Amino acid sequence: MPPIVRGKSFDSASVLAHPAVCAEKPDLKGFLPDELREFLARFGKEKYRTNQLLRWIHGKGVADFDQMTDLGKEFRSQLKAEARVEYLAERHRAVSRDGQTTKLVLGLSDGRKIETVMMVDDGRRTVCVSSQAGCALGCRFCATGQIGFQRNLTAGEILDQIHHGARFFRARGASGEEFEHPVTNVVFMGMGEPLNNYEAVLRAVKLSGLEMGLAVSATRVTISTAGVVPMIYRLASDLPKVGLAISLNATTDEVRNSLMPINRKYPLKTLLDAARHMAGVSLRRRVTFEYALIEGTNDSDEDARRLVELVSGFPCKINLIPFNPVPRQPFRRPGQERIDHFHRILWERNLTVTVRWSKGDDIAAACGQLQASVPS
Known part of the structure; x- marks a missing residue:
């Protein structure tokens, strides 16, 4: 309403x-x-x-x-x-060793904190935004899930993260490089499950696309989900231009149930049916599957072959993400040889597959590491 x-x-x-x-x-x-x-x-x-x-x-x-x-x-x-205009105060800033990733801890008006990440790569200036303070889904490999759910962010709070990114990129280019549009891409891959805060996310995407504003086209926006199936169908109807990334991470319901409790409500078949629907109506015509490789859990040859079977038959891309360390979790990243072998099985079966080495893991800004912590 x-x-x-x-x-x-x-x-x-x-x-x-x-x-x-x-x-x-x-x-x-x-x-x-x-x-x-x-x-x-x-x-x-x-x-x-x-x-x-x-x-x-x-x-x-x-x-x-x-x-x-x-x-x-x-x-x-x-x-x-x-009235007022939302502004999130910067509480902490960390920069990766290679200078390509910057993480901001931003304070909300009620004292809670969230994290936003800015990344520079091959001409792209990407802002990774949070949609919630904390997260209710409890994925075992994710640091945000350890916090638990605190609250949904408003559209203004989501949008202000992109504005922080725009100011950052403008300052970065002040030495000579000028940007007509300082932010080229927005990814909803920060803290929280975007599809559990659907209306605010939808509103933020529309506002970020205003030509007199940030002018980030919906085709430059990617929304990641752990698999909130009913909202994937809504997204396909409301925002067919955005990219959809599904955090998959397993090839059997048994393993995915143990890693991601949401799978008990929306098991793999139901999730993949929704992904096929999105691929069929999306103007991008392709869904991305994120697959965090965890040693001894989901990195076997059998997992690779099952993954091929699961995603065959519709256009998609696989991002293999070597596991990023998370405190108080026993998981480990597979060795390089195992990562390469898993990748090769998918590539030889003609899947579009990339090993995505997460940026900013040295500042806890990589996939699964966000906790909104401020060093003392």
Whole structure:
């Protein structure tokens, strides 16, 4: 349900029910253009004011109304009294040894923390965003799952992570390289299960694509899921341009049940049916499967052959991810020879397969390592 009832009157009760609203004031960063236009109608403002405000919030990433100098002093005072613009404070920053990965710990307004990762690779400037504080799914190989679920993020909180990335990449290019669009790619592979916070994620993707803002096309967005099957079907309908990445990690229900409790609710066959559906309607025409290789658990020749059988028959890509160490877990990464052999079995059977060595593992920014911890 949109935050504002479309019509001549402004429904404040509707706004206060919106997920972009804190205890007192609505967060304008989470409003879609039509919703912002109706919000401003409360003050009797012309439609062009909507675009002015959108450019400040989404184009320039400004969260302080006093800095929006072309809005007029009285209007800025009204906005300060009635609304806010989400801004997440940076609590900690870590940079990988190779300089290609930077991790931010960001503070939420309620004191909780999340992590956002920026990566530079081969001309791409990617922001990896969190969709929840913590996670309820309890995947055994994932550090975020050890935290447990704290809460969903609002669309504004998700979007502000991308703005942090945009500011970071602009500063990085200040020495001479200029970016028309500082963020080229967004991946929902941070803390939390994106499809368990579906409406906020959907809204954030739409807002990040605004031409007067970050201008990140949906075709440059990838949403990762542990396998929330009903929401995969919704995603295929609502956002057919986004990429879907499925965290697979096993070739039998028995092993996947032990690694990922969600498999007991949505077993492999059900999950793969949803993946085939997404591949059939997606404008990308391909689904990515993430497969964390864990020594003695899912890295045998039999696993490789079963994986070929599971994904045959529809367009997909396999990302093999050598396991990244997680505290208090007994799992280990396979040796290089075993990784290469597993890869070769898939490649010889004509699958599109890549060994993805995670960036930022030296700063606990790699796949499965995010915990929102700040060094003391």
